[in-house]
Amino acid sequence: MVCKPKAMLRVQVAKLNMARGQQKIQSQQKNAKKQAENKKKQGHDQKAAAKAALVYTCAVCRTQMPDPKTFKQHFESKHPKSPLPPELVDVEA
Numbered sequence: 001m002v003c004k005p006k007a008m009l010r011v012q013v014a015k016l017n018m019a020r021g022q023q024k025i026q027s028q029q030k031n032a033k034k035q036a037e038n039k040k041k042q043g044h045d046q047k048a049a050a051k052a053a054l055v056y057t058c059a060v061c062r063t064q065m066p067d068p069k070t071f072k073q074h075f076e077s078k079h080p081k082s083p084l085p086p087e088l089v090d091v092e093a
């Protein structure tokens, strides 16, 4: 009867190791998921950043401007004789 608790202990240790192994796998899966999400997010952010950083291009002089306000101000001061691009008509400069 002395060895029985030992055997049980071994089983418990084995279970613990299994649980740890599963936790490891789970955390690896979590990390992979996180990384995938970060990648997605970054891709999204980069797109948004690119959109925000650029990107109004003056059709007349090809100058790129970061926002419609700047674009409209640019257009009105540099090309007052050119028709305002339709996307700037509603912009308040």
Ligand SMILES: [Zn+2]
Residues within 6 Å of the ligand: 058, 059, 060, 061, 062, 063, 074, 075, 078, 079
């Ligand atoms: Zn221009």
